[in-house]
Amino acid sequence: MTDPTGTTDTTTTVDERKGVSRRRLFGAVGAGAALAGAGALVGRATAAEPPFSHADVVAFRGEHQAGVVTPAQDRMHFVAFDVTTKSREELEALLKKWTVMAERMTAGEEATPDGAIGDGLYVPPSDTGEALGLAASQLTLTIGFGPSLFDDRFGFASKKPAALEELPHFRADNLDPARSGGDIAIQACANDPQVAVHAIRNLARVAFGTASVRWSQLGFGRTSSTSTTQDTPRNLFGFKDGTNNIKAEETDVVDENVWVAYGDDQPWMAGGTYLVARRIRMLIEQWDRTVLGEQERVIGRSKGSGAPLSGKAEFDELDLDSKKGHDPVIDVDAHVRLASAQELGGIQILRRGYNFTDGSDGFGHLDAGLFFIAYCRNPQEQFVPMQLNLSRNDAMNEYIQHVGSALFVCPPGLAEGQYWGQGLFT
Numbered sequence: 001m002t003d004p005t006g007t008t009d010t011t012t013t014v015d016e017r018k019g020v021s022r023r024r025l026f027g028a029v030g031a032g033a034a035l036a037g038a039g040a041l042v043g044r045a046t047a048a049e050p051p052f053s054h055a056d057v058v059a060f061r062g063e064h065q066a067g068v069v070t071p072a073q074d075r076m077h078f079v080a081f082d083v084t085t086k087s088r089e090e091l092e093a094l095l096k097k098w099t100v101m102a103e104r105m106t107a108g109e110e111a112t113p114d115g116a117i118g119d120g121l122y123v124p125p126s127d128t129g130e131a132l133g134l135a136a137s138q139l140t141l142t143i144g145f146g147p148s149l150f151d152d153r154f155g156f157a158s159k160k161p162a163a164l165e166e167l168p169h170f171r172a173d174n175l176d177p178a179r180s181g182g183d184i185a186i187q188a189c190a191n192d193p194q195v196a197v198h199a200i201r202n203l204a205r206v207a208f209g210t211a212s213v214r215w216s217q218l219g220f221g222r223t224s225s226t227s228t229t230q231d232t233p234r235n236l237f238g239f240k241d242g243t244n245n246i247k248a249e250e251t252d253v254v255d256e257n258v259w260v261a262y263g264d265d266q267p268w269m270a271g272g273t274y275l276v277a278r279r280i281r282m283l284i285e286q287w288d289r290t291v292l293g294e295q296e297r298v299i300g301r302s303k304g305s306g307a308p309l310s311g312k313a314e315f316d317e318l319d320l321d322s323k324k325g326h327d328p329v330i331d332v333d334a335h336v337r338l339a340s341a342q343e344l345g346g347i348q349i350l351r352r353g354y355n356f357t358d359g360s361d362g363f364g365h366l367d368a369g370l371f372f373i374a375y376c377r378n379p380q381e382q383f384v385p386m387q388l389n390l391s392r393n394d395a396m397n398e399y400i401q402h403v404g405s406a407l408f409v410c411p412p413g414l415a416e417g418q419y420w421g422q423g424l425f426t
Ligand SMILES: C=CC1=C(C)c2cc3[nH]c(cc4nc(cc5[nH]c(cc1n2)c(C)c5CCC(=O)O)C(CCC(=O)O)=C4C)c(C)c3C=C
Pocket: 235, 237, 239, 240, 241, 242, 243, 244, 245, 278, 280, 281, 282, 299, 301, 318, 335, 336, 337, 339, 340, 341, 349, 369, 370, 372, 383, 386, 387, 390, 400
């Protein structure tokens, strides 16, 4: 059985639904705890965030891929691959293999049955082993295909969705090609970082000779709430992020803005979505020398409560017409004004990003920021106009720099027996 978001198995444990799990092998968490935690995921009306259980499993198969409207987990490992083979058959075989492994790992199992220690002493283990004893931790694996996969290598040109055009260059973009693009992306999200890393590592491992890692990004402390069951987290500027995000429970809004409908585009991707990834460096030291009043003017919300400057409480609506004397209370170049649906003719996107800190940059500055992820039904009509407005006018631009960018089309969810990317081959 699934919860209202259609993603979370709320009634069964890994052990009940699958054979041997990593958790059963090592007996880390009781089934009672699993049920209590999973049950807490549904039907929330209170302000407090429900506890999650590491044993919680998010269903791998369903109408839509998990990891989009699934309540955002705390950790992320995102990877973009270049396909290195020229063989369509080898690519299809890899996608089939990945599907089997992904389904196993999201259920809390090893990538292959008894793969860490059971293959014998004379072959490299077929599971790398670092997730032995760890539970599913709400792991989701979400796959997407970049525009480059639809070139002349594999015969997919006629399957290319119209909206899968490379994103335009935005003002002040300083993109590193080594952190941009990619033929295939996999987003791993989990509440245990080691579970997310294990999943990507094992998928990358078996891709050897067929696809190689182009770039990857680790993230922590989700920067958006994607469900009304979640408290709003804070980003590295210290502000609540995700207050005015699309929430999974708003199914009409999700259908309107996130899922591709039949008739929108290529039939194979109905029920899918588009993923925009932007690695946005935050100039932390500069921000930290900025007075609170200016920080709040730049965002357009108060730092403590997250309330719009025109209101009192976090979830008060933005009042863009509110004035203090002759001046707008929410400044003309405030981030929330420029990104708001009111300003953009109703445009909305689902944000699902993560903080990152990748050490320092050699000049004594933190290499930190926001790995921005947005899901939308049509990136050209949603993300592009929004980012155009922000790149031209946002007061926040003084404190951020976009250094990586990628766009992927995410196919719909899988029915029993289907494999990742099947719609491309049939
Ligand atoms: C193109 C889309 C967006 C980019 C890129 C982006 C970067 C970015 N945002 C923050 C911090 C905050 N953003 C907030 C709201 C907000 N941001 C976007 C879009 C992009 N942000 C939207 C659509 C909204 C909602 C606007 C509205 O209608 O109210 C907020 C306020 C809290 C909230 O509602 O989430 C913060 C804070 C950073 C730091 C950043 C890049 C580093």
